[in-house]
Amino acid sequence: MPTKNSLDYAYYPGCSLHASAGEYDLSTRKLFKALGIGLTEVPDWFCCGATPAHNVDELLSLSLCAKNLELAEQVEGDLAVACAACFSRLKFTQHTLEENSTKRKQVETAIDAPVKLDGKVKHLLEILARDLGLERLAASVKKPLSGLKVACYYGCLLTRPPDVPNLDCIEAPTIMEDVLGAVGAETVAWSHRMECCGANFTLSRPGVVIQLTNAILESAKAAGADCVMVGCPLCHGNLDIRQKEIEGVYKTTYNMPVFYLTQLVGLAAGLSADQLGLDALIVNPLPLLKEKHLL
């Protein structure tokens, strides 16, 4: 158990966590509170620009992120980020502005302030696995997730591209498996853990998403997983919200609950279904959790 509260972070939830991924936000806050980790939301943070901004206007993307990094300076502590896309953009901005002085000058003009790049940006996984540490995480477990077989889905942006997020090994990360191992779950080895889900094509070209996510769910099922765990609201939307549609198109049944990492770790920490927002999931996870005696 964490005895001294030395872990305090500025928190950048990102747009999705205030809307379609409300349960990710809720479970993050509850879990961190239970673990004795402090989170203070960055006041009036705004959109990082995500994929659409850098897709057509990198300077805008870098400037929006640089301004958010500046806002984060108001709160003490490293910056905790939940969404894989926000995490990727903020880290990418730090990396690019560090390396490219022309772009740095342009961004400083755009935000009318010098950019500060020394603040640390961390994904929730890093905080759990490294700052809190696996031992303390394991010590906080009230209800080990024994018997639950989880397919850890990393998606694209937690680890790629090289030298940018530096979260874990770029082609064979284990940080999700490490965290789940510490809370007693079983993780499966599977092929599609780092394949793209189609991300924001969910709005413009959902057909693309259906094809890619079907392959992901098929691979998870073939590996014998009971459920999938993600650390990104877009991956979650594509695998969970669209799952019925995928089943319809491919005439199959997955019935594969998709959890946010904070929901599974929170479950092990003894939090209730309500505290973790499990009812917001589209694929109902309650039958599985009851069958495994976790609820």
Added chain:
Amino acid sequence: MKKKKMVISQETMDIDFVRKVEALSGTSVRRCFQCGKCSAGCPMATFMEHPPNRVVRLLQLGQWQRILAGRSIWYCASCETCSTRCPNKVHLASIMDALRKLSWDAEGPSKESYVQLANKLFLQNIRTYGRQYEMRLAAVFNVKSGQFLKDLMLGPKLITKGKLKMFHKKNRNMNEIEKIFARIEEMRKKGEAL
């Protein structure tokens, strides 16, 4: 497009365009030696008429009009797999960003309009609200793309699950956000940024 003969000459080798792409992307187009690893790992290659390695080859040959007229660049998901696996450190995902920007500035000669519309609405949302307003994003997309029934069945479910918010608060940094957009436009007008 496939049957159209490609003419390569001193005139078609538009090195200025390549230089612009290199400045925007911060990576070298000329380093690519066509090993094809990018296309082998690309999850979206199946949807493109020119797979990623061919996009770079066309660019090297100065055939950028072919790239901008096609849909390949708009079907890139920015998953960064290509940049990760390139043995010669060509940051292809950034090249794709640069190509989209140049196509965007030329007001999109590409026929792939849905992806461009989605991007446009997403950026408008930032300028108007500061944060993404997903309900508006989806609704306006359907209206503007003429697909009124797209994902209609998902709507009510998402609302009852609290995943789509009907109302949206404006961010308190709106002034600051507007200034960022305006300053970038100003810089571009003065030729201080691409």
